[in-house]
Amino acid sequence: MTKTLAGSKVAEIIAEVLPDAIVKYDANNVWVNPSxxxxxxxxxxxxxxxxxxxxxxxxxxDYIEKFELLYHLTSLRTxxxxxxxxxxxxxxxxxxxxxxxxxxxxADLQEREIWDLMGIKFTGHPNLKRILLWEGFDGHPLRKDYxx
Amino acid sequence: xxxxxxxxxxxxxxxxxxxxxxxFRLRVTFDGEEIVDAEPIFGYLHRGTEKLAxxxxxxxxxxxxxxMDYVASMxxxxxxxxxxxxxxxxxxxERAQYIRVISAELQRIASHLMATGFLLNDLGALATPLxxxxxxxxxxxxxxxxxxxxxxxLSYMRPGGVLQDAPEEFWxxxxxxxxxxxxxxxxxxxxITSNEIVLSRTIGVGILSxxxxxxxxxxxxxxxxxxxxxxxxxxxxxxxxxxxxFDIPIxxxxxxxxxxxxxxxxxxxxxxxxxxxxxxxxxxPIRTETPYFIRPPKGEIYSAVEGPKGELGxxxxxxxxxxxxxxxxxAPSYINLTPLTDMLKGWKMGDMIIILGSIDFVLGEVDR
Numbered sequence: 001m002t003k004t005l006a007g008s009k010v011a012e013i014i015a016e017v018l019p020d021a022i023v024k025y026d027a028n029n030v031w032v033n034p035s036x037x038x039x040x041x042x043x044x045x046x047x048x049x050x051x052x053x054x055x056x057x058x059x060x061x062d063y064i065e066k067f068e069l070l071y072h073l074t075s076l077r078t079x080x081x082x083x084x085x086x087x088x089x090x091x092x093x094x095x096x097x098x099x100x101x102x103x104x105x106x107a108d109l110q111e112r113e114i115w116d117l118m119g120i121k122f123t124g125h126p127n128l129k130r131i132l133l134w135e136g137f138d139g140h141p142l143r144k145d146y147x148x
Numbered sequence: 149x150x151x152x153x154x155x156x157x158x159x160x161x162x163x164x165x166x167x168x169x170x171x172f173r174l175r176v177t178f179d180g181e182e183i184v185d186a187e188p189i190f191g192y193l194h195r196g197t198e199k200l201a202x203x204x205x206x207x208x209x210x211x212x213x214x215x216m217d218y219v220a221s222m223x224x225x226x227x228x229x230x231x232x233x234x235x236x237x238x239x240x241x242e243r244a245q246y247i248r249v250i251s252a253e254l255q256r257i258a259s260h261l262m263a264t265g266f267l268l269n270d271l272g273a274l275a276t277p278l279x280x281x282x283x284x285x286x287x288x289x290x291x292x293x294x295x296x297x298x299x300x301x302l303s304y305m306r307p308g309g310v311l312q313d314a315p316e317e318f319w320x321x322x323x324x325x326x327x328x329x330x331x332x333x334x335x336x337x338x339x340i341t342s343n344e345i346v347l348s349r350t351i352g353v354g355i356l357s358x359x360x361x362x363x364x365x366x367x368x369x370x371x372x373x374x375x376x377x378x379x380x381x382x383x384x385x386x387x388x389x390x391x392x393x394f395d396i397p398i399x400x401x402x403x404x405x406x407x408x409x410x411x412x413x414x415x416x417x418x419x420x421x422x423x424x425x426x427x428x429x430x431x432x433p434i435r436t437e438t439p440y441f442i443r444p445p446k447g448e449i450y451s452a453v454e455g456p457k458g459e460l461g462x463x464x465x466x467x468x469x470x471x472x473x474x475x476x477x478x479a480p481s482y483i484n485l486t487p488l489t490d491m492l493k494g495w496k497m498g499d500m501i502i503i504l505g506s507i508d509f510v511l512g513e514v515d516r
Contacts, residue, residue, distance in 0.1 A: 053362050057478040059463045106365025108486050132191040141199050141407040
């Protein structure tokens with residue numbers, strides 16, 4: 001059975017190298033400071049005790065007062081998982097976070113989808129275009145204030 | 149041919165093309181016959197499933213999941229209802245779990261039969277092998293018709309169990325199918341695995357390495373063809389999979405042939421699973437009573453099952469109301485297309501269609 005790696009353990013390993021990167025953590029989740037996201041993800045992927053080589057999915061949720069991004073990660077070697085959470089800075093006007101495409105290629109289409117439907121920019125993504133809707137579409141439909 | 153000046157040519161494949169498995173468009177740049185670049189363009193079948201789910205009750209969303217991967221509705225239903233059950237803490241009776249596993253495995257066989265049939269179609273063996281595969285798939289659809297009256301958009305599962313118990317004639321028809329199926333597979337594999345044209349056109353074509361597959365988040369038979377032994381039915385067993393014995397077939401090279409062969413072997417494993425289920429299943433209730441409008445407590449869940457195409461996951465957020473606050477789908481067909489450009493580069497025009505076919509994606513799930 002896939003076990004969930006304790007948030008405290010994941011946070012501890014990241015904090016060894018990047019003390020400012022961790023915002024908070026609980027049993028299953030670690031909240032990461034968006035400005036340290038790509039460095040923290042490098043540790044998550046390459047550290048021998050974490051080895052999260054597989055990015056299952058990236059999800060964006062619109063909580064109106066904030067946008068939250070979730071990265072569901074799995075280590076295929078140790079059969080363990082964790083969830084990394086990021087609260088997007090810059091409010092509703094122009095939320096943006098660093099892209100993790102250089103760490104996991106599977107972020108490619110998923111980040112484009114989130115930009116398309118939720119309107120969160122991923123800085124460093126080489127091809128951040130709309131994917132399911134057409135260029136020129138007005139608005140981002142998965143936002144709670146979008147009226148269809 | 150040194151000295152001859154060539155110029156790259158860009159052509160469009162699709163969106164209306166029989167080999168694109170739906171409405172999928174690929175802008176391909178060729179140098180002569182060789183592919184130098186390919187850009188997939190999606191969205192022609194986008195219906196906003198995730199947005200629609202936010203204004204429907206938890207039971208109504210089952211019908212939306214049917215229309216995602218429309219050749220594997222049972223697996224979509226299962227992925228969705230198990231996410232809701234975890235969110236709302238609903239227990240499922242054992243008999244219902246067995247029926248769900250039987251129907252999900254039947255669906256896996258049906259989906260793999262379509263994948264195999266269309267792969268041969270894409271190879272140029274027009275219609276005949278596809279008809280062989282559809283003949284067997286038809287019998288599975290007949291079984292589904294006995295379960296719920298529908299054949300494609302099934303909506304058979306509900307949070308808490310299944311719609312209704314399987315009728316008597318279902319079990320006898322299932323027994324005959326299980327008895328016949330190994331022979332069908334022998335026949336099908338005999339036609340394909342020993343066919344020299346199939347072998348020379350698929351072995352070594354469109355190789356996806358294991359590191360690349362993991363990096364791109366590939367799941368399902370495509371990941372296992374790249375010799376990564378990862379199956380959620382074993383890695384994180386759901387329903388009653390921990391009581392069943394079955395193997396996870398893997399490929400050696402991650403080429404087009406391995407992707408076909410892993411599917412063929414998986415069908416045999418599914419038959420094994422179903423016959424164990426028939427032995428183990430006992431009489432009992434098939435559905436836990438749930439309120440008409442399910443109101444899960446505030447919270448969130450990510451729950452995934454091993455669908456025929458790969459890891460089909462639902463991330464749901466509940467705010468305590470009758471509709472989910474957010475319902476995100478982790479669609480395997482969509483993410484499996486991530487390395488497409490890299491897989492196509494360097495291959496000839498004729499190989500393009502087979503590589504595309506061997507990934508086995510369904511546009512209803514890609515675009516949602």
